[in-house]
Amino acid sequence: MTAFSDTLIERLVAADRVSVLTGAGISAESGVPTFRDPGGLWEKMRPEELANFSAFLSNPTLVQGWYAHRRHIVEVAQPNAGHVALAELETLYHDFTLVTQNVDDLHRRAGSRNIVELHGNIMRNYCVDCGQPADEPNLASPDERGLIVCTECSGLVRPDVVWFGEMLPLGAFEAADAAARRAEVFLSVGTSAIVYPAAGLPGTAKIHGAFVAELNIRESVIADDLHEVVLGPAATVLPDLVRAIKDKRPPAK
Numbered sequence: 001m002t003a004f005s006d007t008l009i010e011r012l013v014a015a016d017r018v019s020v021l022t023g024a025g026i027s028a029e030s031g032v033p034t035f036r037d038p039g040g041l042w043e044k045m046r047p048e049e050l051a052n053f054s055a056f057l058s059n060p061t062l063v064q065g066w067y068a069h070r071r072h073i074v075e076v077a078q079p080n081a082g083h084v085a086l087a088e089l090e091t092l093y094h095d096f097t098l099v100t101q102n103v104d105d106l107h108r109r110a111g112s113r114n115i116v117e118l119h120g121n122i123m124r125n126y127c128v129d130c131g132q133p134a135d136e137p138n139l140a141s142p143d144e145r146g147l148i149v150c151t152e153c154s155g156l157v158r159p160d161v162v163w164f165g166e167m168l169p170l171g172a173f174e175a176a177d178a179a180a181r182r183a184e185v186f187l188s189v190g191t192s193a194i195v196y197p198a199a200g201l202p203g204t205a206k207i208h209g210a211f212v213a214e215l216n217i218r219e220s221v222i223a224d225d226l227h228e229v230v231l232g233p234a235a236t237v238l239p240d241l242v243r244a245i246k247d248k249r250p251p252a253k
């Protein structure tokens with residue numbers, strides 16, 4: 001059983017408003033590789049080669065292929081006990097926001113409802129020319145070069161994810177920032193807290209009075225600034241956390 005401070009448990013039992021930020025670490029135990037851990041996605045590929053728009057234009061075959069590979073990983077992956085625990089945690093609060101940097105859709109598949117996707121969703125695609133959703137087979141198909149293009153206008157098709165230097169989806173950061181500001185407890189789960197603006201959310205929550213805890217297998221770069229760090233895998237720590245509070249709180253009506 002994971003050890004939590006009395007303060008974290010007491011705050012979660014008493015809270016009306018809880019927000020959670022997740023990163024790639026929560027999906028690691030579902031078999032979805034993280035970015036920056038040993039064996040992660042960027043051990044072999046540099047981010048600037050793949051996760052920005054000019055890299056896509058210079059080598060669309062490489063980037064489309066990389067995302068097709070990752071989409072397959074996500075399609076066969078299943079939500080793990082950490083995702084399921086967050087869906088259960090949501091049922092205990094009237095005001096619960098799950099802010100995720102993940103593009104893998106596993107929170108929704110685990111049953112979470114109030115989700116803010118900061119970096120998009122790898123299961124969706126759109127045309128870079130006409131902007132229309134573009135998913136195979138009806139809206140996109142391979143051209144003579146093998147590149148996936150829009151069936152309407154022949155523009156290149158890209159994943160609906162946020163690359164470096166790109167704006168977050170309209171309203172997403174505003175919703176996440178508001179959830180951080182009003183939270184009484186804020187959990188930062190499985191993120192290295194290196195990528196902004198997401199990495200600023202735990203600090204925002206703390207400044208506005210939340211008790212902020214990090215749940216991670218190792219301390220992130222912001223851990224020292226938070227109230228508590230709970231070390232351990234998300235698929236163990238989150239179910240333990242829900243077990244520790246749920247009998248002390250009725251489900252939200």
Ligand code: BJW
Pocket residue numbers: 022023024025026028029034035036037040051101102103119161162163164165166167168189190191192193194195196197215216217218219220232233234235
């Ligand atoms: C476990 C575990 C287990 C493992 N249990 N834990 C302010 C300061 C400096 C720079 C900037 C700034 N503001 C903006 C920037 C620029 C840039 C940025 O942040 N750069 C930094 C690298 C310095 N940000 C942007 O460009 C953003 N856009 C933006 O700000 O727009 C406004 C703007 C526009 C134009 C000009 C100027 C401003 C966009 C960022 C987009 C990030 N995109 C990616 C790719 C998404 C698509 C894809 O999936 O391919 O998002 S990058 C990648 O990193 C991905 C992730 O969501 C993101 C965060 O990674 P995450 O989730 O933290 O994963 P890891 O691998 O880093 O960490 C895993 C963690 O899990 C570790 O801590 C492990 O210990 C832990 N773990 N197993 C629990 N079992």
